[in-house]
Amino acid sequence: xxxxxxxxxxxxxxxxxxxxxxxxxxxxxxxxxxxxxxxxxxxxxxxxxxxxxxxxxxxxxxxxxxxxxxxxxxxxxxxxxxxxxxxxxxxxxxxxxxxxxxxxxxxxxxxxxxxxxxxxxxxxxxxxxxxxxxxxxxxxxxxxxxxxxxxxxxxxxxxxxxxx
Numbered sequence: 725x726x727x728x729x730x731x732x733x734x735x736x737x738x739x740x741x742x743x744x745x746x747x748x749x750x751x752x753x754x755x756x757x758x759x760x761x762x763x764x765x766x767x768x769x770x771x772x773x774x775x776x777x778x779x780x781x782x783x784x785x786x787x788x789x790x791x792x793x794x795x796x797x798x799x800x801x802x803x804x805x806x807x808x809x810x811x812x813x814x815x816x817x818x819x820x821x822x823x824x825x826x827x828x829x830x831x832x833x834x835x836x837x838x839x840x841x842x843x844x845x846x847x848x849x850x851x852x853x854x855x856x857x858x859x860x861x862x863x864x865x866x867x868x869x870x871x872x873x874x875x876x877x878x879x880x881x882x883x884x885x886x887x888x
Contacts, residue, residue, distance in 0.1 A: 778816075778825065781806065784808075784809070785808075785809035786806055786807060786808055786809065787806075787807040788804055788805075788806060788807075789804065789805040789807075790802060790803075790804055791803045791804060791805055791815075793820065794817070796817050796819075796826055796827050796844075797826070797844070799819055799820070799821070799826065800819075800820035800821070801817040801818060801819055801820055801826055801827070802817065802818045802820055803815060803816075803817050804816050804817075804818065812830075813830070814828060814829065814830035815828065815829050815830065816828045822848070824845070824848050824855060824857070825845055825857075826844060826845055826846070827842060827843065827844045827845065828842065828843050829841065829842035829843075830842075839864065839865040840863075840865070841862070841863065841864045841865075842862050842863055843860055843861070843862035844860065844861045844862060845857035845859070845860055846858075846859040846860075846861075847859040851876045851878075852878055856873070856876055857873075858872065858873040859871070859872050859873070
């Protein structure tokens with residue numbers, strides 16, 4: 725495992741621990757947002773630390789714009805443009821009937837040129853009163869992936885050695 729991946733995962737784990745312990749108060753949100761705007765790695769960790777980031781978009785300074793109603797895999801879906809505080813935009817698609825997010829996509833600029841990334845979400849199931857996708861598929865350039873969730877557990881104890 726390379727050093728960048730390990731450090732990124734460690735930062736994300738620490739944010740999840742902080743958030744799950746409900747230690748982040750309003751004044752800390754403002755300080756974290758300042759850091760987030762100035763540090764790309766911290767920004768990525770922040771974005772990935774939320775179980776349901778869609779619920780926190782406006783609080784974190786994201787701009788939302790409804791673009792259209794389109795078909796995604798035969799289903800009507802609302803297409804939204806999501807712009808983060810640093811100005812980076814992505815597209816998210818929400819099923820018109822259920823309201824569940826069914827796809828997102830964005831274009832990343834790399835030294836080799838633009839690369840399209842997308843993820844699709846399926847098989848929503850209720851856990852603790854919240855619907856979660858249990859199957860995710862996607863692509864980053866030519867690489868594709870499929871992930872299936874075995875279980876979701878809330879408020880489990882986390883061994884302190886995870887953060888060392």
